[in-house]
Each structure stands twice: as C-alpha cells, then as structure tokens.
Amino acid sequence: MAARDDDPARRAGAILTIDLGAIAANWRGLRDAGRADGRPIDCAAVLKADAYGTGAAMVGPRLTAEGCRQFFVAHLDEGIALRAVVPDHPICVLNGLLPGTDGDFVEHRLTPALNHLGQLNAWRAAAQRFNRPLDAIIHIDTGMHRLGFSPDEAQVLANERGRLRGLRLALLMSHLVASEEQANPVNGEQLSRFRNFMRTMPGAPASLANSSGIFLGPDYHFDLLRPGAALYGINPLPGQANPMLPVVSLHARILQTRRIDAFQTVGYGGAWRSARPSRIATIAIGYADGYFRTLIHRTHVYLAGHRVPVIGRISMDLVTIDVTDIPENECQLGATVEVLGRHVTAEDLADHARTNAYEVMTALGRRYARLYVDRPETAS
Ligand SMILES: Cc1ncc(COP(=O)(O)O)c(C=O)c1O
Incomplete structure (x- = not known):
C-alpha cells in the first residue's frame, strides 16, 4: 500500500482502511432483502x-x-x-x-x-x-x-x-x-x-x-x-459464501528484517525455533492492537501476494513473520503486509484465534492510521 507525503498513513506502523461505500452498499442490500416480499x-x-x-x-x-x-x-x-x-x-x-x-x-x-x-x-x-x-x-x-x-x-x-x-x-x-x-x-x-x-x-x-x-x-x-x-462485512451465513462486501483491511509495516542461523529461537519465551537458516521480518502490530496472543503459530499474513507464516509469540507491539521463502526485494523496510483483508478475512483470523469475527472487529486497535475510503464501485 502506497502512502503519499500528505497521507496520515505515512508515519503509521499499521493502517486500517475502512470502505464506507461498502458499508452503505451492505446496508442497502440488507434493506432490500427485507423488502423482497414487497412490504416497506x-x-x-x-x-x-x-x-x-x-x-x-x-x-x-x-x-x-x-x-x-x-x-x-x-x-x-x-x-x-x-x-x-x-x-x-x-x-x-x-x-x-x-x-x-x-x-x-x-x-x-x-x-x-x-x-x-x-x-x-x-x-x-x-x-x-x-x-x-x-x-x-x-x-x-x-x-x-x-x-x-x-x-x-x-x-x-x-x-x-x-x-x-x-x-x-x-x-x-x-x-x-x-x-x-x-x-x-x-x-x-x-x-x-x-x-x-x-x-x-x-x-x-x-x-x-x-x-x-x-x-x-x-x-x-x-x-x-x-x-x-x-x-x-461479517458473514451472516456461516459456512456459506459471504453475501456482504468486504469493509476493512489492515496492513502493518515491516520494521526490520534479519537473518538467523538454524536452531535459533524468535521472540518471547523462545516459542519458535528455526529448522533452517532463516530470514525473519518484524512488523508493527501486536496484541495491544487487537492482534490476539492466541494467534500464535496459527495464522499468516500476505506480503506481495505470498502467504507468510506468523511465528513466535505475539508481543504487545510486534509480530514476527518467516520471510525465508520471499524474495528479498519484496521485504523492504516500510513495506506493508496484509494482516486482515481479502486474503485473511475477519472470519479466518477469528478461526485462527479461536474466537468469532465480532470480537476480531471490535478489538481493532486505536493506534492504527485510519483511512476512510468510499469506493465508487461499491457506492450507489
Ligand atoms: C439487541 C441487539 N440487536 C441487534 C444486534 C445486531 O446483531 P448482529 O451484529 O448479529 O447483526 C445486536 C448485537 O449483538 C443486539 O444486541
């Protein structure tokens, strides 16, 4: 995600994008579902x-x-x-x-x-x-x-x-x-x-x-x-295709990358250990931002179209991801990874954290730069 110089997202470690046009379109869709039998x-x-x-x-x-x-x-x-x-x-x-x-x-x-x-x-x-x-x-x-x-x-x-x-x-x-x-x-x-x-x-x-x-x-x-x-955007029909338009996406920035040898641990408690020489990226999100500790070793993020595993314990402000298999030029400092969005839905994250999408949404943190968009393709 690009951030222009005048963009509040420029300084932010993580950026939450909210599509008001999608919320409006979802509201219209629900209203019309209610009116399908002709009553106002x-x-x-x-x-x-x-x-x-x-x-x-x-x-x-x-x-x-x-x-x-x-x-x-x-x-x-x-x-x-x-x-x-x-x-x-x-x-x-x-x-x-x-x-x-x-x-x-x-x-x-x-x-x-x-x-x-x-x-x-x-x-x-x-x-x-x-x-x-x-x-x-x-x-x-x-x-x-x-x-x-x-x-x-x-x-x-x-x-x-x-x-x-x-x-x-x-x-x-x-x-x-x-x-x-x-x-x-x-x-x-x-x-x-x-x-x-x-x-x-x-x-x-x-x-x-x-x-x-x-x-x-x-x-x-x-x-x-x-x-x-x-x-x-939460699916009202669990187990079936979601009839609602997606509303939120969350991207976090890469703060640092490092190489580690095989058999090294990453993060608090040494909860993850590398099986091979690895490259680790640290991104600017944590449990203080609603990224639950129960996600440990159960979820992933998306970086330039690649699925990247989240490894080690979730810290208050930081999360580590294993980018060993991702080309180095795609792991630039400041680049953003998708934490929540089209590839990792609120339902996915909820499933990984053993909660529901309502809790994922209502736990969304206060520290993100919030970008409100009103996408023409979803607005009336
Ligand atoms: C009384 C009441 N009505 C409506 C709603 C909206 O429910 P939902 O978010 O499942 O659409 C809630 C939410 O819990 C509620 O407590």
Missing part, C-alpha cells in the same frame, strides 16, 4: 462498540446519507457521541436506563430500550417530570435470558396497558439466540413467543431480526431490521 420494511443500523470497530462518527453520517433512519448503540455515552453526528434520527440505547440517567436521555433525545418493569416505571416518571410524551422501546426476552422483560413481566404489561400512559410505544423488540444456525429450532420458538406478545400490543411496530435473522426469511422481518455485523 425499514432497516436500522447497529453502531455499538464504535460501529464494530469501524468508527461510529464516520459510519453514522454515511448511513444517514444512504437513507438509514434509526440507530442502535449499547451505552448511553455511545448514544451521546452518536447524537453529535446524527442529529435528526432516533437512537436507541440497548443497555437500557440506568438509575439517575433519565435526564441525559431526554437532553440528548435518546431512547432507552426498556428491559424490565422498573425501567418502564422510571421512564414513565421521566415523561411526567419533563411533561412530554417520550418514546418507549420495549425489549421482550423470548429466550436469550440476558436483557428484556421476563415472560411474567410481559404478562403484567399485557394486562395493565396503563403502565404505558404518557409514553409513545415506538417499538417492540426481541433478540435471537442463534439466528446464524438456520436449522436451530430455537429460532421458531422465539418467533412464536414474540408473536404471542405482539398480539397483546396490537398496532405497535416490531423488530426481531439481527444480521443473520434477516436471512431466516420474511416471517422474521416485521417492521424494522436491526443488523450490525453484516453491515461491516
């Missing part, structure tokens, strides 16, 4: 964890320009930060209403997902105190057993609709446990519990499908799709 379904965007590591401050405005009109984050502070760049559209804070924060929600025009009766009561009290109707998003637990109204609490709400007085019921939502496993019967069980609850709140807009949930078919679409991962 809306598609929101989940931007929690800094838009899965890609930068909510950039992604929010880009998706707004694309037509996205509803956003979800996890934390109140994420919502406040997003409000600064998405001034006009509803932002829901999924983690809900913590005691003493109702004023912050009202001030920044954020909507908490109400996860239990206590939060509903507090939000109704806020509506009274601020003397205005506030939007209510009711999160029903249909099987995740993590956040949301329990079946008993949902029954109380169904029987006592007055508990919503002073509030405008903006959305009923629930979250799927295993939507990426299309044959898992829990999907259908959650769907039927969600429908049962919806019957007690006729006319309220509803949302169930995350990224993989969209691919479970129209029964799961309701009024609002709620994708996160797939926007950022």
Whole structure:
C-alpha cells in the first residue's frame, strides 16, 4: 500500500482502511432483502462498540446519507457521541436506563430500550417530570435470558396497558439466540413467543431480526431490521459464501528484517525455533492492537501476494513473520503486509484465534492510521 507525503498513513506502523461505500452498499442490500416480499420494511443500523470497530462518527453520517433512519448503540455515552453526528434520527440505547440517567436521555433525545418493569416505571416518571410524551422501546426476552422483560413481566404489561400512559410505544423488540444456525429450532420458538406478545400490543411496530435473522426469511422481518455485523462485512451465513462486501483491511509495516542461523529461537519465551537458516521480518502490530496472543503459530499474513507464516509469540507491539521463502526485494523496510483483508478475512483470523469475527472487529486497535475510503464501485 502506497502512502503519499500528505497521507496520515505515512508515519503509521499499521493502517486500517475502512470502505464506507461498502458499508452503505451492505446496508442497502440488507434493506432490500427485507423488502423482497414487497412490504416497506425499514432497516436500522447497529453502531455499538464504535460501529464494530469501524468508527461510529464516520459510519453514522454515511448511513444517514444512504437513507438509514434509526440507530442502535449499547451505552448511553455511545448514544451521546452518536447524537453529535446524527442529529435528526432516533437512537436507541440497548443497555437500557440506568438509575439517575433519565435526564441525559431526554437532553440528548435518546431512547432507552426498556428491559424490565422498573425501567418502564422510571421512564414513565421521566415523561411526567419533563411533561412530554417520550418514546418507549420495549425489549421482550423470548429466550436469550440476558436483557428484556421476563415472560411474567410481559404478562403484567399485557394486562395493565396503563403502565404505558404518557409514553409513545415506538417499538417492540426481541433478540435471537442463534439466528446464524438456520436449522436451530430455537429460532421458531422465539418467533412464536414474540408473536404471542405482539398480539397483546396490537398496532405497535416490531423488530426481531439481527444480521443473520434477516436471512431466516420474511416471517422474521416485521417492521424494522436491526443488523450490525453484516453491515461491516461479517458473514451472516456461516459456512456459506459471504453475501456482504468486504469493509476493512489492515496492513502493518515491516520494521526490520534479519537473518538467523538454524536452531535459533524468535521472540518471547523462545516459542519458535528455526529448522533452517532463516530470514525473519518484524512488523508493527501486536496484541495491544487487537492482534490476539492466541494467534500464535496459527495464522499468516500476505506480503506481495505470498502467504507468510506468523511465528513466535505475539508481543504487545510486534509480530514476527518467516520471510525465508520471499524474495528479498519484496521485504523492504516500510513495506506493508496484509494482516486482515481479502486474503485473511475477519472470519479466518477469528478461526485462527479461536474466537468469532465480532470480537476480531471490535478489538481493532486505536493506534492504527485510519483511512476512510468510499469506493465508487461499491457506492450507489
Ligand atoms: C439487541 C441487539 N440487536 C441487534 C444486534 C445486531 O446483531 P448482529 O451484529 O448479529 O447483526 C445486536 C448485537 O449483538 C443486539 O444486541
């Protein structure tokens, strides 16, 4: 990857490139998948964890320009930060209403997902105190057993609709446990519990499908799709071809190369030993940048089209690669290697690190130079 003199990447040890046009195209594709059966379904965007590591401050405005009109984050502070760049559209804070924060929600025009009766009561009290109707998003637990109204609490709400007085019921939502496993019967069980609850709140807009949930078919679409991962290129259909466009690539620079004799060790703990005279390159990335220590001896990078094994322990700031078989002129100091991208996807890296692509993305480090592109071939 070339870096021009005026390029912020010039000084950087590693460069993260994020294609906003690809995120926009992925959003359009998901929205259109939801509309395939002809209903005018809306598609929101989940931007929690800094838009899965890609930068909510950039992604929010880009998706707004694309037509996205509803956003979800996890934390109140994420919502406040997003409000600064998405001034006009509803932002829901999924983690809900913590005691003493109702004023912050009202001030920044954020909507908490109400996860239990206590939060509903507090939000109704806020509506009274601020003397205005506030939007209510009711999160029903249909099987995740993590956040949301329990079946008993949902029954109380169904029987006592007055508990919503002073509030405008903006959305009923629930979250799927295993939507990426299309044959898992829990999907259908959650769907039927969600429908049962919806019957007690006729006319309220509803949302169930995350990224993989969209691919479970129209029964799961309701009024609002709620994708996160797939926007950022993560495959919503594990084991099948990825229908999403790739969004991120990560390149790290070669800092130094050296020759070592046979039977020498490399890195902390002497965890790798050369079987032959070898050439080793050290690149500027480490576990402090989200390159997991569990990748030891399980992954590779790409250098000028060659697959190059990562060897030795992952350090905080450095990784060593075995370039013995790579022509020397391709291992120049300052050259970049692909750590994540077309050759090594987030799914590959996740598999090598024994985690999932969500964790790879949300662990993406803060020290990279970030280049935002909006590639014409992916934009509308
Ligand atoms: C409540 C809720 N809705 C939607 C999403 C988006 O899910 P995904 O990233 O799988 O599309 C999440 C993410 O975990 C979530 O917690």
